[in-house]
Amino acid sequence: xxxxxxxxxHVSVSEGALVLLRCNYSSSVPPYLFWYxxxxxxxxxxxxxxxxxATLVKGINGFEAEFKKSETSFHLTKPSAHMSDAAEYFCAVxxxxxxxxxxxxxxxxxVKS
Amino acid sequence: xxxxxxxxxxxxxxxxQSMTLLCAQDMxxxxxxxxxxxxxxxxRLIHYSVGEGTTAKGEVPDGYNVSxxxxxxxxxxxxxxxxxxxxxxxxxxxxxxRALWEQFFGPGTRLTVL
Numbered sequence: 001x002x003x004x005x006x007x008x009x010h011v012s013v014s015e016g017a018l019v020l021l022r023c024n025y026s027s028s029v030p031p032y033l034f035w036y037x038x039x040x041x042x043x044x045x046x047x048x049x050x051x052x053x054a055t056l057v058k059g060i061n062g063f064e065a066e067f068k069k070s071e072t073s074f075h076l077t078k079p080s081a082h083m084s085d086a087a088e089y090f091c092a093v094x095x096x097x098x099x100x101x102x103x104x105x106x107x108x109x110x111v112k113s
Numbered sequence: 114x115x116x117x118x119x120x121x122x123x124x125x126x127x128x129x130q131s132m133t134l135l136c137a138q139d140m141x142x143x144x145x146x147x148x149x150x151x152x153x154x155x156x157r158l159i160h161y162s163v164g165e166g167t168t169a170k171g172e173v174p175d176g177y178n179v180s181x182x183x184x185x186x187x188x189x190x191x192x193x194x195x196x197x198x199x200x201x202x203x204x205x206x207x208x209x210x211r212a213l214w215e216q217f218f219g220p221g222t223r224l225t226v227l
Contacts, residue, residue, distance in 0.1 A: 004155075019221050036218075041220075041221075043117070043203055043218035043219050043220045103155035
């Protein structure tokens with residue numbers, strides 16, 4: 001069974017500051033990990049995914065995430081926040097041959113000017 | 114390609130009424146999913162389908178039924194709506210079973226049950 005914990009339901013950063021959104025997972029099998037973004041009144045869009053290749057994964061819009069097995073973490077970062085990054089972000093986990101994703105509760109990112 | 118589309122976008126029901134949400138995808142995906150999104154709870158899987166003519170229960174299936182008569186369509190039905198089913202419903206599809214194939218999401222249906 002898999003589960004995801006996202007630390008912080010709301011994160012606020014200033015424009016140009018570092019973005020760090022935390023995700024910890026639990027999985028009984030080697031995990032595949034995902035970050036999705038949801039802009040207001042829209043569906044979810046894939047930001048990036050870890051599928052057991054490189055542990056540092058680069059995604060769209062300047063985001064990246066690092067898989068740390070020892071810490072069971074997959075935190076999302078972006079060096080410099082932009083106003084357009086304001087959205088809700090979801091971390092999700094699945095097993096290698098799983099056909100279902102388990103989502104975290106989500107983190108709302110607010111970017112202040 | 115339109116990707117994943119959902120109809121309707123909004124709906125208000127009275128307790129006890131029934132309705133069907135339609136999801137359509139034009140990517141020839143085998144797998145389709147229905148989720149509900151509630152504040153602070155992320156997305157929870159209601160039902161899913163691994164191919165035409167198949168359906169399976171997800172995490173929160175009670176009060177919902179689904180059908181996948183055609184590969185491109187996945188219908189979610191509420192036979193007797195309850196206020197607890199007030200939510201935003203998302204449909205998603207993916208190419209094959211292995212999780213490395215991402216899920217593509219529709220824009221959502223906002224349902225209010227009074």
